[in-house]
Amino acid sequence: MGASPVPLCPDEVGCWKGQAAAHPIASDLPALPALRTLESMSTYDELGAHVSTAGGIHHAPGRAAEIGAGVFQIFTKQPSRWAEPRLDASIVRDFQAATERNGVRFTVSHDSYLINLASPDRALWRRSADCFRGELARAATLGLDAVVTHPGNATDGDPDSGIERNATAIAEALQAVAGPRVLLELTAGTGTSVGGTFEELNRIMRLIPAPMNDRVGVCFDTCHAWVGGLALDADFAGVWMRADDTFGAHRIELFHLNDAKAPFGSRLDRHANIGEGTIGVEPFRRLMNARRFHRVPKILETPKGDDGVTADLRNLAVLRSLRGT
Numbered sequence: 121m122g123a124s125p126v127p128l129c130p131d132e133v134g135c136w137k138g139q140a141a142a143h144p145i146a147s148d149l150p151a152l153p154a155l156r157t158l159e160s161m162s163t164y165d166e167l168g169a170h171v172s173t174a175g176g177i178h179h180a181p182g183r184a185a186e187i188g189a190g191v192f193q194i195f196t197k198q199p200s201r202w203a204e205p206r207l208d209a210s211i212v213r214d215f216q217a218a219t220e221r222n223g224v225r226f227t228v229s230h231d232s233y234l235i236n237l238a239s240p241d242r243a244l245w246r247r248s249a250d251c252f253r254g255e256l257a258r259a260a261t262l263g264l265d266a267v268v269t270h271p272g273n274a275t276d277g278d279p280d281s282g283i284e285r286n287a288t289a290i291a292e293a294l295q296a297v298a299g300p301r302v303l304l305e306l307t308a309g310t311g312t313s314v315g316g317t318f319e320e321l322n323r324i325m326r327l328i329p330a331p332m333n334d335r336v337g338v339c340f341d342t343c344h345a346w347v348g349g350l351a352l353d354a355d356f357a358g359v360w361m362r363a364d365d366t367f368g369a370h371r372i373e374l375f376h377l378n379d380a381k382a383p384f385g386s387r388l389d390r391h392a393n394i395g396e397g398t399i400g401v402e403p404f405r406r407l408m409n410a411r412r413f414h415r416v417p418k419i420l421e422t423p424k425g426d427d428g429v430t431a432d433l434r435n436l437a438v439l440r441s442l443r444g445t
Protein backbone atom coordinates (compact mmCIF):
# COMPACT_ATOMS: atom_id res chain seq x y z
CA MET A 121 0.00 0.00 0.00
CA GLY A 122 1.15 3.54 -0.67
CA ALA A 123 2.72 5.13 2.33
CA SER A 124 3.93 8.53 1.24
CA PRO A 125 3.18 11.16 3.82
CA VAL A 126 0.24 13.51 3.57
CA PRO A 127 1.15 17.20 3.36
CA LEU A 128 2.42 18.32 6.72
CA CYS A 129 1.16 21.86 6.82
CA PRO A 130 -2.62 22.08 7.05
CA ASP A 131 -2.51 25.54 5.53
CA GLU A 132 -6.12 25.76 4.45
CA VAL A 133 -7.27 25.31 7.99
CA GLY A 134 -5.15 28.20 9.09
CA CYS A 135 -2.17 26.09 10.14
CA TRP A 136 -4.19 25.31 13.24
CA LYS A 137 -4.21 29.01 13.99
CA GLY A 138 -0.52 29.24 13.19
CA GLN A 139 0.46 26.57 15.68
CA ALA A 140 1.26 23.78 13.27
CA ALA A 141 4.91 23.72 14.21
CA ALA A 142 4.07 23.33 17.86
CA HIS A 143 1.68 20.48 17.27
CA PRO A 144 3.00 16.95 17.05
CA ILE A 145 1.47 16.26 13.67
CA ALA A 146 4.54 15.93 11.48
CA SER A 147 6.34 13.02 13.06
CA ASP A 148 3.57 10.61 13.86
CA LEU A 149 1.53 10.54 10.68
CA PRO A 150 0.37 7.01 9.96
CA ALA A 151 0.52 5.14 6.69
CA LEU A 152 -2.26 6.33 4.43
CA PRO A 153 -5.43 4.34 4.23
CA ALA A 154 -5.17 1.81 1.43
CA LEU A 155 -4.18 3.31 -1.89
CA ARG A 156 -4.21 0.31 -4.15
CA THR A 157 -2.03 1.63 -6.93
CA LEU A 158 0.54 4.38 -7.23
CA GLU A 159 -1.05 5.48 -10.50
CA SER A 160 -4.27 6.20 -8.68
CA MET A 161 -2.58 8.87 -6.61
CA SER A 162 -2.36 11.29 -9.51
CA THR A 163 -6.12 11.34 -9.87
CA TYR A 164 -6.94 10.60 -6.27
CA ASP A 165 -10.51 11.38 -5.32
CA GLU A 166 -11.29 10.44 -1.77
CA LEU A 167 -15.06 10.81 -2.10
CA GLY A 168 -17.59 8.01 -2.06
CA ALA A 169 -20.85 6.79 -0.56
CA HIS A 170 -22.52 3.95 1.25
CA VAL A 171 -23.74 1.75 -1.61
CA SER A 172 -26.38 -0.95 -1.79
CA THR A 173 -25.53 -4.66 -1.94
CA ALA A 174 -28.98 -5.60 -3.24
CA GLY A 175 -28.63 -8.70 -5.40
CA GLY A 176 -25.25 -9.55 -3.88
CA ILE A 177 -22.14 -7.90 -2.47
CA HIS A 178 -20.40 -8.24 -5.82
CA HIS A 179 -22.69 -5.51 -7.22
CA ALA A 180 -21.32 -2.88 -4.84
CA PRO A 181 -18.14 -1.90 -6.75
CA GLY A 182 -20.14 -1.28 -9.93
CA ARG A 183 -22.60 0.86 -8.00
CA ALA A 184 -19.72 2.94 -6.65
CA ALA A 185 -18.38 3.32 -10.20
CA GLU A 186 -21.82 4.47 -11.33
CA ILE A 187 -21.51 7.50 -9.05
CA GLY A 188 -17.85 8.04 -9.94
CA ALA A 189 -16.62 6.89 -6.54
CA GLY A 190 -13.31 5.15 -5.84
CA VAL A 191 -14.21 4.51 -2.21
CA PHE A 192 -17.34 2.98 -0.75
CA GLN A 193 -19.03 1.57 2.32
CA ILE A 194 -21.31 -1.49 2.44
CA PHE A 195 -23.17 -3.75 4.81
CA THR A 196 -21.83 -7.28 4.46
CA LYS A 197 -25.14 -8.63 5.79
CA GLN A 198 -28.60 -7.42 6.74
CA PRO A 199 -27.75 -4.84 9.41
CA SER A 200 -30.92 -5.40 11.45
CA ARG A 201 -30.63 -9.20 11.68
CA TRP A 202 -28.39 -11.41 13.78
CA ALA A 203 -28.07 -14.06 11.08
CA GLU A 204 -24.46 -14.48 10.00
CA PRO A 205 -24.31 -15.25 6.28
CA ARG A 206 -21.50 -17.29 4.83
CA LEU A 207 -19.83 -15.66 1.88
CA ASP A 208 -19.96 -17.74 -1.25
CA ALA A 209 -16.48 -18.12 -2.79
CA SER A 210 -17.68 -17.09 -6.24
CA ILE A 211 -19.28 -13.92 -4.81
CA VAL A 212 -15.99 -13.06 -3.10
CA ARG A 213 -14.09 -13.57 -6.37
CA ASP A 214 -16.60 -11.44 -8.27
CA PHE A 215 -16.46 -8.71 -5.63
CA GLN A 216 -12.68 -8.59 -5.71
CA ALA A 217 -12.54 -8.64 -9.51
CA ALA A 218 -15.08 -5.80 -9.72
CA THR A 219 -13.15 -3.84 -7.09
CA GLU A 220 -9.97 -4.13 -9.17
CA ARG A 221 -11.69 -3.49 -12.49
CA ASN A 222 -13.35 -0.32 -11.22
CA GLY A 223 -10.18 1.07 -9.67
CA VAL A 224 -11.65 1.10 -6.17
CA ARG A 225 -9.10 2.34 -3.64
CA PHE A 226 -10.76 2.08 -0.25
CA THR A 227 -13.53 -0.19 0.99
CA VAL A 228 -15.19 -0.36 4.38
CA SER A 229 -18.13 -2.15 5.93
CA HIS A 230 -20.44 -0.81 8.63
CA ASP A 231 -21.29 -3.18 11.45
CA SER A 232 -24.80 -4.36 12.34
CA TYR A 233 -27.15 -2.02 14.19
CA LEU A 234 -27.90 -4.82 16.67
CA ILE A 235 -24.33 -5.04 17.91
CA ASN A 236 -23.82 -3.48 21.34
CA LEU A 237 -20.25 -3.99 22.48
CA ALA A 238 -20.85 -1.74 25.50
CA SER A 239 -23.84 -3.75 26.78
CA PRO A 240 -23.93 -4.61 30.51
CA ASP A 241 -26.08 -7.65 29.62
CA ARG A 242 -23.59 -10.50 29.41
CA ALA A 243 -25.59 -12.53 26.90
CA LEU A 244 -26.14 -9.55 24.58
CA TRP A 245 -22.48 -8.53 24.93
CA ARG A 246 -21.32 -12.06 24.00
CA ARG A 247 -23.68 -12.21 21.04
CA SER A 248 -22.54 -8.76 19.94
CA ALA A 249 -18.86 -9.65 20.29
CA ASP A 250 -19.36 -12.81 18.22
CA CYS A 251 -21.31 -10.87 15.61
CA PHE A 252 -18.61 -8.19 15.44
CA ARG A 253 -15.91 -10.82 15.03
CA GLY A 254 -18.00 -12.28 12.20
CA GLU A 255 -18.17 -8.85 10.56
CA LEU A 256 -14.41 -8.46 10.79
CA ALA A 257 -13.96 -11.96 9.35
CA ARG A 258 -16.21 -11.22 6.36
CA ALA A 259 -14.36 -7.96 5.81
CA ALA A 260 -11.08 -9.90 5.81
CA THR A 261 -12.44 -12.48 3.36
CA LEU A 262 -13.61 -9.74 1.00
CA GLY A 263 -10.33 -7.86 1.35
CA LEU A 264 -11.98 -4.73 2.77
CA ASP A 265 -9.73 -2.13 4.31
CA ALA A 266 -11.75 -1.51 7.46
CA VAL A 267 -14.91 -2.03 9.50
CA VAL A 268 -16.72 0.97 11.01
CA THR A 269 -18.35 0.35 14.37
CA HIS A 270 -20.63 2.36 16.63
CA PRO A 271 -19.25 2.02 20.16
CA GLY A 272 -22.66 1.00 21.57
CA ASN A 273 -24.81 1.82 24.59
CA ALA A 274 -24.00 1.52 28.27
CA THR A 275 -27.63 0.90 29.14
CA ASP A 276 -26.84 0.64 32.87
CA GLY A 277 -25.86 4.31 32.82
CA ASP A 278 -22.20 3.55 33.56
CA PRO A 279 -20.21 4.73 30.53
CA ASP A 280 -16.83 3.83 32.07
CA SER A 281 -17.74 0.14 32.23
CA GLY A 282 -19.32 0.35 28.78
CA ILE A 283 -16.08 1.72 27.37
CA GLU A 284 -14.14 -1.15 28.98
CA ARG A 285 -16.53 -3.75 27.60
CA ASN A 286 -16.30 -2.19 24.16
CA ALA A 287 -12.50 -2.26 24.18
CA THR A 288 -12.47 -5.88 25.36
CA ALA A 289 -14.72 -7.01 22.51
CA ILE A 290 -12.78 -5.11 19.86
CA ALA A 291 -9.45 -6.41 21.12
CA GLU A 292 -10.81 -9.95 21.05
CA ALA A 293 -11.97 -9.59 17.43
CA LEU A 294 -8.71 -7.98 16.31
CA GLN A 295 -6.76 -10.80 17.89
CA ALA A 296 -8.93 -13.44 16.21
CA VAL A 297 -9.02 -11.92 12.72
CA ALA A 298 -6.03 -10.52 10.85
CA GLY A 299 -6.35 -7.82 8.24
CA PRO A 300 -8.97 -5.09 8.28
CA ARG A 301 -8.71 -2.05 10.47
CA VAL A 302 -11.42 -1.13 13.00
CA LEU A 303 -12.69 2.45 12.91
CA LEU A 304 -14.59 3.70 15.96
CA GLU A 305 -17.32 6.05 14.82
CA LEU A 306 -17.90 9.26 16.73
CA THR A 307 -21.55 8.97 17.78
CA ALA A 308 -24.18 11.63 18.35
CA GLY A 309 -23.96 10.91 22.09
CA THR A 310 -27.67 10.17 22.29
CA GLY A 311 -29.01 8.60 25.50
CA THR A 312 -26.60 6.04 26.94
CA SER A 313 -24.44 5.75 23.82
CA VAL A 314 -20.70 5.85 24.32
CA GLY A 315 -18.19 7.28 21.85
CA GLY A 316 -19.91 10.66 21.56
CA THR A 317 -16.77 12.58 22.51
CA PHE A 318 -13.11 12.49 21.47
CA GLU A 319 -12.25 11.65 25.07
CA GLU A 320 -14.40 8.52 25.07
CA LEU A 321 -13.04 7.34 21.73
CA ASN A 322 -9.55 7.92 23.06
CA ARG A 323 -10.24 5.86 26.15
CA ILE A 324 -11.51 2.95 24.08
CA MET A 325 -8.37 3.08 21.91
CA ARG A 326 -6.11 3.26 24.95
CA LEU A 327 -7.77 0.24 26.54
CA ILE A 328 -7.10 -1.93 23.48
CA PRO A 329 -3.70 -3.50 24.07
CA ALA A 330 -0.74 -3.48 21.69
CA PRO A 331 -0.27 -4.66 19.06
CA MET A 332 -4.02 -4.73 18.31
CA ASN A 333 -4.38 -0.98 18.93
CA ASP A 334 -2.25 -0.35 15.83
CA ARG A 335 -5.26 -1.43 13.80
CA VAL A 336 -7.73 0.98 15.39
CA GLY A 337 -8.66 4.45 14.18
CA VAL A 338 -11.55 6.89 14.16
CA CYS A 339 -14.44 7.59 11.78
CA PHE A 340 -15.55 11.21 12.10
CA ASP A 341 -19.21 11.67 11.18
CA THR A 342 -19.94 15.37 10.58
CA CYS A 343 -23.63 15.03 11.51
CA HIS A 344 -22.84 13.23 14.78
CA ALA A 345 -20.12 15.76 15.62
CA TRP A 346 -22.46 18.70 14.98
CA VAL A 347 -25.47 17.45 16.92
CA GLY A 348 -23.02 16.28 19.60
CA GLY A 349 -21.80 19.85 20.08
CA LEU A 350 -18.62 20.20 17.98
CA ALA A 351 -18.86 23.63 16.33
CA LEU A 352 -17.68 22.87 12.80
CA ASP A 353 -18.74 26.37 11.77
CA ALA A 354 -17.53 28.80 14.43
CA ASP A 355 -14.58 26.75 15.67
CA PHE A 356 -13.51 24.59 12.73
CA ALA A 357 -9.79 24.66 13.54
CA GLY A 358 -10.51 24.20 17.23
CA VAL A 359 -12.27 20.89 16.57
CA TRP A 360 -9.09 19.44 15.05
CA MET A 361 -6.95 20.94 17.80
CA ARG A 362 -9.12 19.09 20.30
CA ALA A 363 -8.71 15.92 18.28
CA ASP A 364 -4.94 16.47 18.36
CA ASP A 365 -5.04 16.99 22.09
CA THR A 366 -6.76 13.62 22.63
CA PHE A 367 -6.02 10.80 20.16
CA GLY A 368 -4.39 12.93 17.45
CA ALA A 369 -6.35 13.99 14.37
CA HIS A 370 -4.12 11.78 12.22
CA ARG A 371 -6.07 8.86 13.64
CA ILE A 372 -9.18 10.03 11.77
CA GLU A 373 -9.01 7.53 8.93
CA LEU A 374 -12.49 8.05 7.52
CA PHE A 375 -15.10 10.79 7.36
CA HIS A 376 -18.82 10.25 7.07
CA LEU A 377 -20.01 13.42 5.36
CA ASN A 378 -23.59 14.14 6.30
CA ASP A 379 -25.41 17.38 6.89
CA ALA A 380 -27.82 17.36 9.85
CA LYS A 381 -31.58 17.79 10.03
CA ALA A 382 -31.53 18.51 13.77
CA PRO A 383 -30.08 21.59 15.48
CA PHE A 384 -26.51 21.98 16.71
CA GLY A 385 -26.05 20.26 20.08
CA SER A 386 -29.42 18.48 19.91
CA ARG A 387 -27.89 14.95 19.99
CA LEU A 388 -30.56 13.95 17.46
CA ASP A 389 -29.06 11.89 14.64
CA ARG A 390 -30.88 12.65 11.38
CA HIS A 391 -28.80 12.95 8.22
CA ALA A 392 -29.48 15.61 5.57
CA ASN A 393 -28.14 16.35 2.09
CA ILE A 394 -24.91 18.35 1.99
CA GLY A 395 -25.63 22.06 2.33
CA GLU A 396 -29.34 21.55 3.01
CA GLY A 397 -29.16 20.99 6.75
CA THR A 398 -28.26 22.87 9.89
CA ILE A 399 -24.50 22.50 9.29
CA GLY A 400 -24.70 24.29 5.94
CA VAL A 401 -22.14 24.31 3.19
CA GLU A 402 -19.27 26.27 4.79
CA PRO A 403 -17.87 23.60 7.12
CA PHE A 404 -17.89 21.17 4.18
CA ARG A 405 -16.01 23.72 2.07
CA ARG A 406 -13.35 23.97 4.74
CA LEU A 407 -13.15 20.20 5.14
CA MET A 408 -12.85 19.62 1.39
CA ASN A 409 -10.00 22.13 1.32
CA ALA A 410 -8.19 20.99 4.46
CA ARG A 411 -4.97 19.60 3.03
CA ARG A 412 -4.42 17.60 6.16
CA PHE A 413 -7.44 15.48 5.27
CA HIS A 414 -7.09 15.45 1.47
CA ARG A 415 -6.30 11.76 1.37
CA VAL A 416 -8.70 10.64 4.06
CA PRO A 417 -11.67 8.81 2.49
CA LYS A 418 -14.95 10.72 2.76
CA ILE A 419 -18.17 8.75 2.47
CA LEU A 420 -21.73 10.02 2.15
CA GLU A 421 -24.54 8.55 4.25
CA THR A 422 -27.03 11.14 3.04
CA PRO A 423 -30.71 10.40 2.24
CA LYS A 424 -31.10 8.38 -0.97
CA GLY A 425 -34.79 9.12 -1.62
CA ASP A 426 -36.39 7.24 -4.50
CA ASP A 427 -33.33 7.47 -6.71
CA GLY A 428 -30.15 6.82 -4.77
CA VAL A 429 -27.84 7.26 -7.75
CA THR A 430 -29.15 10.74 -8.52
CA ALA A 431 -29.11 11.71 -4.85
CA ASP A 432 -25.52 10.54 -4.36
CA LEU A 433 -24.37 12.18 -7.60
CA ARG A 434 -25.89 15.47 -6.51
CA ASN A 435 -24.26 15.40 -3.06
CA LEU A 436 -20.91 14.38 -4.55
CA ALA A 437 -21.17 17.19 -7.11
CA VAL A 438 -21.78 19.70 -4.31
CA LEU A 439 -18.69 18.46 -2.44
CA ARG A 440 -16.49 18.44 -5.56
CA SER A 441 -17.62 21.96 -6.42
CA LEU A 442 -16.25 23.15 -3.08
CA ARG A 443 -12.67 22.14 -3.87
CA GLY A 444 -10.37 25.08 -4.40
CA THR A 445 -13.03 27.60 -3.39
Ligand SMILES: [Zn+2]
Pocket residue numbers: 305341376421
Ligand atom coordinates in the same frame (compact mmCIF):
# COMPACT_ATOMS: atom_id res chain seq x y z
ZN1 LIG B 1 -21.92 7.66 10.09
Ligand SMILES: [Zn+2]
Pocket residue numbers: 341343344389390391
Ligand atom coordinates in the same frame (compact mmCIF):
# COMPACT_ATOMS: atom_id res chain seq x y z
ZN1 LIG C 1 -25.80 8.87 11.92
